[in-house]
Amino acid sequence: MQLGSALSDKDTYLGQCVKDHDTYSLRERVWRDENHLEFLAIDDDLETRAYLLAFKTFREEWFSVLREEWCQLTEKAIAWLAAH
Amino acid sequence: MLTEIESDIESLVSPCSSLMTHHSQEIGKTFRELYNVLFVILMDHLPSFRRRLHEPRLGYSYFAGEGEQALANLLKKLHAVLKGPRVLLKRKGRQAKVLNSIRLPSEDLLELQRVAAELRNLVFRERLTGYVPYMLHKFRAVAEWRHSRFGKMGWSEVGAALAANDESLNDLLSTTARLSRL
Numbered sequence: 001m002q003l004g005s006a007l008s009d010k011d012t013y014l015g016q017c018v019k020d021h022d023t024y025s026l027r028e029r030v031w032r033d034e035n036h037l038e039f040l041a042i043d044d045d046l047e048t049r050a051y052l053l054a055f056k057t058f059r060e061e062w063f064s065v066l067r068e069e070w071c072q073l074t075e076k077a078i079a080w081l082a083a084h
Numbered sequence: 085m086l087t088e089i090e091s092d093i094e095s096l097v098s099p100c101s102s103l104m105t106h107h108s109q110e111i112g113k114t115f116r117e118l119y120n121v122l123f124v125i126l127m128d129h130l131p132s133f134r135r136r137l138h139e140p141r142l143g144y145s146y147f148a149g150e151g152e153q154a155l156a157n158l159l160k161k162l163h164a165v166l167k168g169p170r171v172l173l174k175r176k177g178r179q180a181k182v183l184n185s186i187r188l189p190s191e192d193l194l195e196l197q198r199v200a201a202e203l204r205n206l207v208f209r210e211r212l213t214g215y216v217p218y219m220l221h222k223f224r225a226v227a228e229w230r231h232s233r234f235g236k237m238g239w240s241e242v243g244a245a246l247a248a249n250d251e252s253l254n255d256l257l258s259t260t261a262r263l264s265r266l
Binding site: 012013014015016017025028029032033036037039040041042043045046047048049050051052053054055056057058060061 | 117120121124128140142143201204205207208209211212213214215216217218219220222246247249250251253254257258261264265
């Protein structure tokens with residue numbers, strides 16, 4: 001699978017949540033991904049590491065605390081949402 | 085093909101769930117891994133399950149294109165290896181005595197572990213691919229990335245470099261990630 005070779009709904013879902021200020025769906029999605037990561041990845045190749053980095057980049061930028069039922073957005077995320 | 089995949093997975097989840105309790109630790113562990121990944125596919129990626137629960141799809145896809153074919157091939161392998169145990173469980177029930185009477189040759193167990201690993205990788209990439217455009221968009225703001233040979237590449241070219249395990253990307257990704265957080 002080539003990254004972004006043809007962006008589909010699945011690739012733009014997070015961006016759409018951000019654009020719509022839908023932090024509820026964003027939390028649900030990111031929490032589920034984080035929760036399942038520990039038993040999913042097994043390879044240690046560059047592609048796997050890049051995917052993990054991409055996830056970490058987003059997760060850390062948007063959530064300072066992320067739980068199943070609630071979350072705390074980072075100051076940067078709050079500022080972004082207030083400005084857009 | 086999607087309906088076929090859904091019914092395939094539903095029919096595999098149940099025997100895997102039963103065999104998780106097998107008294108052999110290795111067999112139990114292998115089936116636990118299979119059950120976990122099959123359940124995630126069923127629960128998050130296939131549309132019927134979430135529709136039945138009236139749950140939103142959360143942007144999860146069902147492995148369209150190459151991914152769908154890869155999933156179908158892996159399920160075919162699972163069916164082949166699990167044919168014997170499934171027939172036995174269907175005929176004799178799922179009591180502990182029946183479950184523990186099931187023996188798997190080591191090559192079958194290895195094949196199941198390989199399939200579980202491939203399924204995990206497939207699901208991992210399917211779930212996380214949505215974060216990549218965000219990361220690359222962010223990285224383009226960092227001079228080190230912009231001035232590198234990847235700076236002007238489209239996402240598909242970066243993806244190809246990743247798939248080819250281009251080591252020059254390795255350090256650059258870490259450096260860019262660190263700088264983009266500053």
